[in-house]
Amino acid sequence: MKDYTIDITLSEARKEKPVAEQLQFGKTFTDHMFIMDYTEGKGWHDPRIVPYQPLILDPAAMVFHYGQSVFEGLKAYLTKDEAILLFRPDKNMERLNRSNDRLCIPRIDEEFAIEALKQLISVDRDWIPTAEGTSLYIRPFVISTEPFLGVAPSSRYQFIIILSPVGSYYKEGIHPVKIAVESEFVRAVLGGTGTAKTGGNYAASLKAQQVSNLKGYSQVLWLDGVERKYIEEVGSMNIFFKINGEVITPSLNGSILEGVTRNSIISLLKHWDIPIVERRISIDEVYEAYKEGVLEEAFGTGTAAVISPIGELFMKEEKLIINNSQTGELSKKLYDTLTGIQTGKDIDSFGWVVKVN
Amino acid sequence: MKDYTIDITLSEARKEKPVAEQLQFGKTFTDHMFIMDYTEGKGWHDPRIVPYQPLILDPAAMVFHYGQSVFEGLKAYLTKDEAILLFRPDKNMERLNRSNDRLCIPRIDEEFAIEALKQLISVDRDWIPTAEGTSLYIRPFVISTEPFLGVAPSSRYQFIIILSPVGSYYKEGIHPVKIAVESEFVRAVLGGTGTAKTGGNYAASLKAQQVSNLKGYSQVLWLDGVERKYIEEVGSMNIFFKINGEVITPSLNGSILEGVTRNSIISLLKHWDIPIVERRISIDEVYEAYKEGVLEEAFGTGTAAVISPIGELFMKEEKLIINNSQTGELSKKLYDTLTGIQTGKDIDSFGWVVKVN
Ligand SMILES: Cc1ncc(COP(=O)(O)O)c(C=O)c1O
Numbered sequence A, B: 001m002k003d004y005t006i007d008i009t010l011s012e013a014r015k016e017k018p019v020a021e022q023l024q025f026g027k028t029f030t031d032h033m034f035i036m037d038y039t040e041g042k043g044w045h046d047p048r049i050v051p052y053q054p055l056i057l058d059p060a061a062m063v064f065h066y067g068q069s070v071f072e073g074l075k076a077y078l079t080k081d082e083a084i085l086l087f088r089p090d091k092n093m094e095r096l097n098r099s100n101d102r103l104c105i106p107r108i109d110e111e112f113a114i115e116a117l118k119q120l121i122s123v124d125r126d127w128i129p130t131a132e133g134t135s136l137y138i139r140p141f142v143i144s145t146e147p148f149l150g151v152a153p154s155s156r157y158q159f160i161i162i163l164s165p166v167g168s169y170y171k172e173g174i175h176p177v178k179i180a181v182e183s184e185f186v187r188a189v190l191g192g193t194g195t196a197k198t199g200g201n202y203a204a205s206l207k208a209q210q211v212s213n214l215k216g217y218s219q220v221l222w223l224d225g226v227e228r229k230y231i232e233e234v235g236s237m238n239i240f241f242k243i244n245g246e247v248i249t250p251s252l253n254g255s256i257l258e259g260v261t262r263n264s265i266i267s268l269l270k271h272w273d274i275p276i277v278e279r280r281i282s283i284d285e286v287y288e289a290y291k292e293g294v295l296e297e298a299f300g301t302g303t304a305a306v307i308s309p310i311g312e313l314f315m316k317e318e319k320l321i322i323n324n325s326q327t328g329e330l331s332k333k334l335y336d337t338l339t340g341i342q343t344g345k346d347i348d349s350f351g352w353v354v355k356v357n
């Protein structure tokens, strides 16, 4: 780990904390934030924790024009005995650097980034909510700040971490969602930026999501951009199907995001000796399994919602009702186990959980 | 046109203007900028011209995370008799709204946007450079500003226009460039955002460009993301080939940007009775034409460089030298005619040029 010292300036005024019942996802932010600058030649420098404050950027800053930015998302939980737990932060920082590589953004020392995160959370520890289903959402991100109108990698960046106390991602908690297969729009294609967590992928997804929201679906299921038949992922989740006792998830084919939750679920399933396979899976295969009555469960996985059982899948002009629109047994077990480990209620035999101080 | 009044606050201190010979592309900005806000429910409001100044944005502003942004690029020229000319600004504003639609950003009144642009340029008219090849580059853009960490269209935006006096895009002026066909990375795919001028497309292009720069090529030639053999466009230019007397440019297939320069060139060629066809064209076809000695010229077209003759095209592990690495006759004629019209030296029989006051 590089030997940086983080300069800390505490906020004089503290904001009022939201009441647990009113917590929404991603709307409230804590009293402090972490910032670090990058300048060509000098590298990453000047790490600091400062009062949460606006960014002051030239209107020509490249992030506004050419979208050179990446981000991450993870959560911190407070246990009954007041310990703060992070879930696999090393995985997020590894992915941040993979995203950086794809977007021509200079790498960040991963160990140091975790250290920065820990210090920031310690400063704002009072903000970690404790009610069931709540947590402190952590958003590390990098933006390109050089004021230059030309398509080229920026020579300046800021790496920032902000924190947001959150309730459940879906207002309903763990509750089956309705998802529609997307046939017009494409999220990402091999050779593009699908494996990176960069703004453009999400901007590209808005239109399809808007259209499907109007039809009563909460998110879309993306298909591959080439053959338009292989399943990729959901809005901000990877996807799993349980067909005839076997669990299947699309393999990391170069256009989907490698989810930390996805990876953890694969490990859990293997640990439980439940058949799990990563491979290409077509929409036709899912449809046929449904028709044969062997599509037992389907669920999305991601940091925000952890597990989102899919109760209805719209495809081929038909509504496939999965597991009677109920949360499946496996979905529930995975949700309970994963959140049990994340919140420190259950024993973590995988070494996934990292304590802050 | 909507009836807005633009509030003008003049800058007290004026910046020093760069000398013509030292003008770089997109590095210097004028004394003022235009801003207008959007809030859900209220619509676009509060248009104003203010001193060029930093944007002050919450670190959770959606543009930093989910890339919801669009932009445009056009130029203003000062004629010998001190008139200010814009080139087809209606086309840029039309495209801005097409980009807005794709990115779920509320539309902007196009006529008003042109009016705003004119007023801003009038205020900063002293900044328009006059030396050969120079102009005032105009960058309208929209960013999403709601502080919210959730993948959804923002409820707040800013529409901003900044101005930059520029020299030639390529330091060498009109001079053949070297371009490499890109076989690993993909810029855009049908169903994605390729037809919109949005940051994510440019962020996605950086890696390929970086790799090809290292090999001595200034930009890459993108192929389609599905079959990986049809020609799409160059970094920030559309492309034309002259093969055996006929000019061919890829058709607007749903993944390339509809260039204003492209459109103007098609009109010019038709006007001159030079055969011009918009259709799918594969890399193999270009290669064969080269081998048969009938690939007469190739050039990129875009606002920044106007016409960029292609002197060398790298593909299939081979360097195709086009027209002896010289600027072709047609490329030169198109460049002279277009810049002649744009700068008011030649008569504009197409009604393309718009006067500012
Ligand atoms: C596109 C996409 N896929 C999948 C995921 C799930 O990844 P993780 O489990 O690391 O949160 C996310 C969310 O981070 C995402 O944005």
Ligand SMILES: Cc1ncc(COP(=O)(O)O)c(C=O)c1O
Pocket: B073, B233, B234, B235, B236, B237, B238, B257, B258, B259, B260, B261, B262, B301, B302, B303, B304
């Ligand atoms: C991707 C892309 N293609 C083509 C063009 C050319 O468009 P125009 O002629 O309108 O400048 C541009 C530049 O604006 C561009 O960014």
